Amino acid sequence: MHTSETDRPESGSTLAQLLALIAAGTLDVVVAPHGTGVPVSDVVLHDAGEERDEEAWAATGLVLLAVGVEVASPEAVDVLRAADRAGAAAVVMRRGARGPRAALLEAAGRGRTALLARRPGLGWTEVLGQLRTALVHSVAGRPGGAAGMDGPRLGDLPGLANTVADLVGGAITIEDPQSRVLAYSRMDHEPDPMRRLTILGQEVPRWRVVELRESGFFQALWNTDDVVRLPADDRYAERLAVAVRHGSEVLGSIWAAADGRPLAEDAVAALRTAGRAAVPHLSHHRTWGRAAARAREGAVLALLGGSMQAAYDVGIERGRPYAVLVAEAYDAGGPAQGDVGERVLDVLALQAAADRPGCVTARSGPRLYVLVPAADGESDPAGTLLATARAVPRGAVLAGTGPVVADLSELPASRDAAELVVRVLRERAARLPAAGAGSAVASYAEVAAEAAVLRLLDRVEPLWEALSGPVHALLEHDRAHGSRYGESVAAHLDAFGDTAAAARHLNVHPNTLRYRLRRARELFGVDLADPAVRLLADVGLRLGRRTG
Incomplete structure (x- = not known):
């Protein structure tokens, strides 16, 4: 654990708020001696095996994710007692096949630190992401919280882009760290070529990403909290960009470009503020946005499958x-x-x-x-x-x-x-x-x-596979020997018996086609003069193309 007292945010959030915001069933409260209304300042990964000076270690208000510690393990009691002495708000351990030992429950009941259990199947990184996003979410939801900007509801990235565009006086694009477009502001003017390419492709063109990487622009952007300027050239107008980061983690970036008018005089200051304001929105998008998108897509597919209830979810x-x-x-x-x-x-x-x-x-x-x-x-x-x-x-x-x-x-x-x-x-x-x-x-x-024919073939296919006959023998011979009798018969049928046209389609001489048709009759009994055989050949060869 590498977070100190001085660099932890004073969020004022409570453990109860975080538990209400994360996915249901992620964590179970095993023991909370002072309830879940205790204040939480940050969430950190805690290496229980890491050596430290007990007197110097402080964890007031922290939720510690005890990596490698299971509630039934012998070291669980020592980890909980150490966290309690350091003032931790809660410690999270992994729930295994067995429940917590009686000694652990007794120690938790006597202390101040809440004991939580992570359900099986979840990784620590996922739990950390959910809790940290919930922490930012709870701050952003209060007056004077982390957002610092009146405007869209949490996670409304298009609304955020429009709000920032009004402040900056230009066109805004919000991107993830891989330069994929998450949202963009409304277009009041014809976009310049780069903005058009970026929006239509939903990502910055790869060649442009390479240009910016090789010029050192991205290195400058990802290593500063300030606005970085991309000067105009003979192709594109000037851009301003700011990284959106939560601690050391880069969540994305916000880009501003002139939109048929010069950027506002205070555009740099406004974009700097927007970078801080965007943190809870991008955190929310990262943790819940993708899950919500998957759920919405699932609802659409359920509706297409006949679930009328899904119509309410799709809207x-x-x-x-x-x-x-x-x-x-x-x-x-x-x-x-x-x-x-x-x-x-x-x-x-x-x-x-x-x-x-x-x-x-x-x-x-x-x-x-x-x-x-x-x-x-x-x-x-x-x-x-x-x-x-x-x-x-x-x-x-x-x-x-x-x-x-x-x-x-x-x-x-x-x-x-x-x-x-x-x-x-x-x-x-x-x-x-x-x-x-x-x-x-x-x-x-x-x-x-053609669609009706496909429907008929779908129904006929199980029956066809249970039968045998001349066409079956011809197809099996083609598969086994790489011969082209089936292809030749199909071309002849498609050309309505016009040998010259069928030969042109196969790119062979008409005499070659005549020879193949004669051999198909002699070897397998596929006589195209017989109407019944013609029908069976057409059906069988169409089904044969499905399986190669």
Whole structure:
């Protein structure tokens, strides 16, 4: 433990306030001899094995997280007694398979320090983060607290950005330590190119990050509490930036740029104040913002799965028509993974919120789901989003929309239809790789026939796998020997028996195709002159493409 009496904040918060603000079940109060209304000044990790001069050690008002100490361990009593002598408000130990020993409970009852137990499965870092954020939260919620600035509710980063913009007189962007955009102020004027790139990409462009890192700008920013100035050059206007830090931890940064007018004369002082005021907001975002976002996405997915209760959690309007859009980042090998796919879907989610107020988005693996509100009588509310998906840079996107539904209970049907559209587009891309090199979008109405075929094949597939026959034998031979009989038969069927057209599609001579078709009949009995065999071949070959 390395925190001294002089550098601990005098927060005035109580243990009860912290316990009320952290996630339920994180900590259990084992014994609190003076109740939980005791004041807390800070929360620190405490190494019980660290040697110290007992007379010099003071921990008045601290909550000590006793790393490595379990309530049932022999050293627990000594750790608690030492913390009590030092004046600690509370000490937290890990709860193991066994409960606390009687000696520990007796020592806790005789002292002043509360004994708390951390539930299994949580790490000390997570507990430390929750308690410290709760500490800042409790201070910010009181008049004259840490925020130091009237304005948005705790965690409202867009509101904070707008408040700071009014004070600084410019455009504000709030970023995390990795230069990803957390929030930005409203745009009263056309943004300069860098601000536009940053907002649309939801992060500072990588090449710009490299520039700032190599110039030493980030090193200066992260190592001072003051405002750092980035001079104007022949490309971009002047920027001011300040790091937002809680103790030694950097939570992010606030950037100010001229927004069609010069920055205010006191912009530096205002931004310095904003850096301090932003601490509880970014702390809250780090601890609860991501969890809240995950919970909201979970509610959206539950609503798309048919849970009407989730509509209250999502906050969408009952009685208003909606359509579901599904977008999937895609490359030739299948759904795109990694940073490129993530960025493509992030851009689409941002565009959805900008183009159509009331849109609700959720991510699930490589897919983005968008609930698009429709005006009365509107049949294609997602048309603009589909156009955006078609033109999105840095990778292919498959995007489809389901029909507009009048009631929220019908959203799962719209989602199913949109997912089916994406499947149709994926199969097209796999069947025609050259045509699938770019983005592909469609509404359900545009691919209704192909979607219906997919539905039929889904139902037929279990029965097909239980059967055997000429087409099964042909497919098995192709898999085992790498032959191309199935591909040749499929091309012939798709070309309605036009051998020349099918040969051009396969890039082979027509005589080569005729030879393959003859061998398919001789070896396996796949006679395309027989209508029943043609039907079975079409079904079997379509199903065969699903499994390669």
